[in-house]
Amino acid sequence: MIYLDNSATTLPDDSVLASFTEVNRRFFANPASLHLAGKEAELLLERSREQIKSILGMPEGEVIFTSGGTEANNLAVIGFAHAYRSRGNHIITTSIEHPAVLRSMEYLETQGFEVDYLQVDAQGVISIEELKSKLRQETILVSIMHVNNEIGAIQPIAECARMIKGQSRAVFHSDAVQSFGKLPVMLTGDGPDALTISAHKIHGLKGSGILAMRKGMIPQAINFGGGQEKELRSGTVSVADAAALAKAMRLHVANQEREDFRAWRNRIISVVERYEDVRILARDSAAPHILSLAFPKIKGEVAVNYFQENGITVSTSSACSSKNTKVSHVIEAIGVPEKYKNGVIRISFGKNNSEQHVSELERVFTGFMELLGRGKQ
Structure with missing residues (x-):
């Protein structure tokens, strides 16, 4: 076939599977534990985080490990909206986002946020002029996917970033699930402030992803528990998933x-x-x-x-x-x-x-x- x-989804790379298996054998301890085995697991977790930051060109940024693209999108959209609500309640997205973003926007509308949906042309691309016309002083978040998952339309992310940063104080998030490793996308220069990446789209493992953010861009937590991942994503972190994701990203970005x-x-x-x-x-x-x-x-x-x-x-x-x-x-x-x-x-x-x-x-x-x-x- x-x-x-x-x-x-993609077939997991053999070397990614090998990394996952090896880490589960050797570093199975809870990285939040205080004993030696826990400290060794935590060290590998943080090493994986630093590798991902380096790949994304943002050594001073933040990487939060999630269960995949959906959770990362939810954390970005709902988390940033609540974190910056004191600045305003206006959000901008597009009409062709992944349901993980659109359903999050619908939820925020029930919470009193105002959401504008940018339309697209027959090629599936937004208008920079429409984006400009929608930006306001009270705009706190813009979420625009890089590559559409259904038709592949590429949005002008760099132009969007320049417009958003020049016209507002809004956080710019981009769902890069379909673009990372195929097209250049970074959190530097004219890039977004936050990116969503999913492992299983780049020959990694299902159930693993990240929300990567520039330094100082911190969303509000949307789940609660033990306060792991800097209190932004509670739950025991899978060190093996983190290491496997870092491996998949290294392999994939080399072939973009x-x-x-x-x-x-x-x-x-x-x-x-x-x-x-x-x-x-x-x-x-x-x-x-x-x-x-x-x-x-x-x-x-x-x-x-x-x-x-x-x-x-x-x-x-x-x-x-x-x-x-x-x-x-x-x-x-x-x-x-x-x-x-x-x-x-x-x-x-x-x-x-x-x-x-x-x-x-x-x-x-x-x-x-x-x-x-x-x-x-």
Whole structure:
């Protein structure tokens, strides 16, 4: 089976699994314990934290270990909103964020916060001018994802950072779950103030992630207990997960901006464009590892099943919403015509893919179009 659903999750790297296993054997003690074994575990935990800070170019910043991207997004959105409420109650986000951000925004609206949702164009990209018009003196938080998980649209993060920092005192958070290790993203210069990263998108382990922040950017805790992670994320910290995440980040950032991903995407686009009536979503704005296609008057599951029967794994839209019968909020936001809305599939490349896999994808796609009776242009 050729796996082309790497935006949903990735195969853990063997060396990451080995690190996880070894740390669980040798440093299994609770890092909050005062005995020697606990101190050794704490030392490795802090070493992993420092490695991650170095990778992100922010040695003076903060890294909070979480259970993954969802928890990190919740901590950033809800935590920063409550931490800076004395400055104002206005928040800005986009209409195509991951549900982990959108549901957090909906919760904050019930708490008296005012949220503005930036619209996107047909390519899935926000307008810097709209962002400028929405910023106010009482804006305390802006959360804009770097790469959309469904269509791959890349937001102009550096321009956003300059605008936000020049026009307000708001904290700028970015969900970088789909971009870290594929596109440059740092907490320095024109980068955000806070980033969300998830291990299982970069050949790490599920159930592990981080919220990384510039120095001095501290959210309010949203869970309570023993006060671990500087009282921002209570619960016994998994040292093995932290070490494995640091390992996955080191391995993945070394391979970011792979030109073969872009070449593969362009190859498939050239094949798709031979046929009538297939739409390429975010064609000109997407990250090189994501290609989203829409077929008219069929369900995406039909394509997914055909591809699977022919040895290729792809997905419909995103894994987070693939079992939901409703049309994705992202597909609605970019104005996909009605007859295409249910026929969306997502192809996403990873480090284990090859030229041979792309050639097979071309063959299977062509077979599917012939099955549908679609003529060439």
